[in-house]
Amino acid sequence: MRRALTLVLPGLLLLAACDGGGGSSGNGSSTAFDPATCQGGTLTVLNQGGITHLDPARLYTSGGGNIPSLLFRTLTTRNRQAGEAGAKPAPDLATDLGTASDGAKTWTYRLRDDVFFEDGTPITSADVKYGIERSFAPELPGGAPYLRDWLQDAASYQGPYKQPEGIKAIETPDDKTIIFKLSKPEGDFPFLATATQFAPVPKAKDKGVGYEAHPVSSGPYQVESYEPKKSLILVRNTHWTTKSDPLRYACPDRIEVTAGLDGAVINQRLTSGAGQDANAVTTDAVVGPEQLAQLGNGGPLDKQVARGEFPATYYLAFNTKKAPFDNQKVREALSYAINRTSVVNALGGSTVAGSSTTFLPPQKALGYQPYDPFPAGDTGDPAKAKAVLAEAGVTNLTIELAHANDDNDGYGPKVAAAVQEAFKQAGVTVKLTAIDSATYRDVTGKPATEPAASLQYWGADWPSGGPFLIPIFDGRQIITAGGNFNLAQYNDPEFNAEIDAINALTDQSTAQARWGALDTKIGKLALVIPLAHEKDVFLFGKNVKNAVPDGWRGTYDLSRVSVK
């Protein structure tokens, strides 16, 4: 009895405290959430993937990432709004989204006056420039490749260690102004400026490869301890102020990240919420069937779930340089034969994936326009596929399909088996080739070793049509050395010219309409079979508040959740 009493009392106190502070115990609903009074407590982050790198030059993030965004402020960042409104950038270190001149070939930013590093030194434009230059160093690989392509005469720059003179295309006329000179018009520059490569790095503190042991923070938290792939503990950066950063609420006093856990274990721990797990979240463990069975029936777990959509497409890529996929009729026939319902179920069901007939996922920000050049319904039309094959004079077709050897990324054996069965209905025999998932993208990304057909996944580097259509269909992006994503090896000068024309647009809504039209046009060629788009369902602990998924990343934002 005594034990029960001690358990009950703190609970009552906690409730009283909540009521007094005007806070709401309704999880996930932001109606009564007040960022001014959310501070306190320790947030636990349980993750599958290890944090392999913590150097802003080496992180490849969309919109600045979730955990990285707690440490690094960038010129711009995602605006952290829910739903469709969230697919837009917002100023972060800069005072605005940048001023374009010279037909979007020159971008000028001015830094805020009230931004400081964790040691109290003010952040200058030279620090931002130095951070970008570091990301060009071959010693620090891994970041997004766009800047090398976009900046004037920077393609062969080898980083500040080998070439301390720096990149001429980035000018810093004074401590607060930074100017980027691009080789071609890029209306999406404010989106790119959300990448962690745009985080300031103080040159005096740079230790090269060893910098990531303790990167100098510009955000609300700083590193207390970091063990790669295992754990990361963040504490408050006292030189960061709420006033200088309206987007990050920075509610918890302390954030403890544990990595390398099993996805099923994470979701089980979030569900049961024992002890510290009640204050836990995850940034990468999507719910499994065990939790899905408990969702949607008004049970307690329904209050602990955030649903969003990260713009991403699962698709089947054809190598049009290899038979039989050089024949458009064959590709069309298979597009009729595909059973997207089976694929969605193989991906985990309609709660975590939706069938897609377009390469662009269904987000307005990307310019999505619904179309289906090969209408066959969700379950496919094997009869029509057979007819198209017969028309092309193709009989007894046997194809090889490459897939990864595990299902973690959505292009593994389960999806491959679903595709195999769907094509079998149309009389096409599919031989499956499993490739080790660690080297999968290396094998498919090198035209010399690229399989005739392979399962693929593409997510948006930022919510716009460009980062979706350019790497996949721009003929000038065929990279023979490796790291190629234009798997169809499609190169049409007219198509490439339209890409350049849209890139020059700074008006997003015009650009969106034209990206959508371009996607519709390319869809008719059946260079890929779009299979499904991603839906994200993430659980969070029962004490976690304001876990609202943002429209850019599809998951809740660690800089906004509270455990108080």
Add this chain to the structure above:
Amino acid sequence: MRRALRDRGFLFGAVAALLMVLVAATAPLLAAAAGQDYTTYHDNLLDSARGGVPLGRFGGISGDHWLGVEPGTGRDLFARVVYGAQVSLGVAIGATILEVLIGLLVGTAAGLGGRWADTILTRLVDLVLALPILVLAISLLAIVPPDWPRPLLLATVIAVLGWGGTARITRGETLTLRTRDYVAAARLSGAGWFRVARREILPGLTAPVLTYAALLLPTNMVVEAGLSFLGVGVRPPTPSWGQMLSSATTWFRADPMYVFIPGGLLFLTLLSFVLVANGLRRALDPRQSEVLR
């Protein structure tokens, strides 16, 4: 044999084991009788919003799908289970036969050959017995090209790594048998070693080797299930019980039937074969039965 038939455990085991072998042998017929095959997806029988668990009670058991359907794909579980029996039993039986053949050959050669042959072969057997079967089998199966016939390969790999025990037992028995008077008589009447081995030694080896083989069979089934569980067994879409158990690990709360069906069958089959082996041993080796009782 009559002694064995009086043993209730043996009787139950034998009937169950025979039934299982019959099911495996007639898998295509049984699946056809159910009107199902093991590859067709039935997406309409799944609750897609809940991750693809089968609609209906007990994993979607119905008149069409006697054991329900597989979560995530909707493939008929009855068809997959009977075809899975084919793989599980086929590989285990094939591996056992191979093991017995290799073991008999090496064992009699060691027992009847000279001192040198015996020393070398015995060391070889020791080596094989010391091999970590699972680890080696995984690496062997991982490097072979994917289009080789998988069940045959599995049986061969299991046998090549597992014949040590049969060889050792055969050698020991051969050593005792060769000192018997009738063997000496055969030798004196001019019979060669090969003829002696065939006519005089082999019949005497039947009882111990048969008993040992009956115990090997369930062991081999477990090895096959283990390899399939670890993903180096038969290639999908060919089903096997170990593979089904492996994919069931993520479903065991959402759809418990998916775990119980292959798991329960594997348990029952193993139990029946172990009962058969024990019954055989008691029947063929009276001394052993007295010790046990």
